[in-house]
Amino acid sequence: MTTQLTPPVEKRPAAAACPAPGTRGPRRPGAWTPWLYLLPALVVLGALLVYPVYQLGLISFLEYTQAQVSGGEPTSFQGFGNYATLFSDPQFWQVLLATVVFAAACVVTTLAVGCALAVLLTRVRALPRLVLMMAALGAWATPAVTGSTVWVFLFDPDFGPVNRLLGLGDFSWTYGRYSAFALVLLEVVWCSFPFVMVTVYAGIRAVPTEVLEAAALDGASQWRIWRSVTAPMLRPILVVVTIQSIIWDFKLFTQIYVMTNGGGIAGQNLVLNVYAYQKAFASSQYSLGSAIGVVMLLILLAVTLVYLRLLRRQGEEL
Helix, strand or coil, X not given: CCCCCCCCCCCCCCCCCCCCCCCCCCCCXXXXXXXXXXXXXXXXXXXXXXXXHHHHHHHHCEECEHHHHCCCCCCEECCCHHHHHHHCCHHHHHHHHHHHHHHHHHHHHHHHHHHHHHHHHCCCCHHHHHHHHHHHHHHHHCCHHHHHHHHHHHCCCCCCHHHHHHCCCCCCCCCCHHHHHHHHHHHHHHHHHHHHHHHHHHHHHHCCHHHHHHHHHCCCXXXXXXXXXXXXXXXXXXXXXXXXXXXXXHCCCHHHHHHCCCCCHHHCCCCXXXXXXXXXXXXXXXXXXXXXXXXXXXXXXXXXXXXHHHHHHHHHHC
């Protein structure tokens, strides 16, 4: 007679009781650790960003001119009066339209030049690629004031070499409205395209070569490969460089102020940032200058929200 042995029953620890619906479970001990690491950065951002934005918005609702700054008159609350004055000024709408059109032209040209040179980098050998990269990074690293001053000298009607090479004589690029905007656009593209070029070049390098070779074997031209294969795969990168270029070019100040001597003849080359500077500091209307700053902030905030939404949508698709 055989005896059947029963295997020992393994004892398992009791499962933790699940929290009842509508109640929160116990918080993990290290849940606040990431926030402790982020706390110094949040304090710095709060001091450098939140408080100035608060002051900007506060001044835009007050009557704040040189009389209030010097203490000669008390500060009074105006509500939306400064915004009503600003929106009823035809010059504000002219400057806003000029800013939008000029920024759009800068963004489109910068993206076109940057993407074209990024594709060129993938077609040349190592030494020309290195030279082009170093030259582009040199333009990118040049301070805006220095670059603007150099470009004004290059196109100077008396001493600039560009007019001599083109046979334009004493033609003044900064005298006419459109020629001055075109000159500033060239300088903005010169100092902005390296960011687009380097970013898009890195994205192209990440595209699998098998996909490009398959498209080439199917008889697709280089333009068709870029439009139908490379560009869709680079869509998240193109979204990033486009939105950042819009933000940078919309709040342009240094190039316009330096190259057109503060906004051109009779303010024909004003953009919103220079217009706000003139209202706040040249005219001592600090409240109107702050109102212009708030309007720019809201516009750029809307662009940033669209940027974040596009990034999230791209992340969901990927």
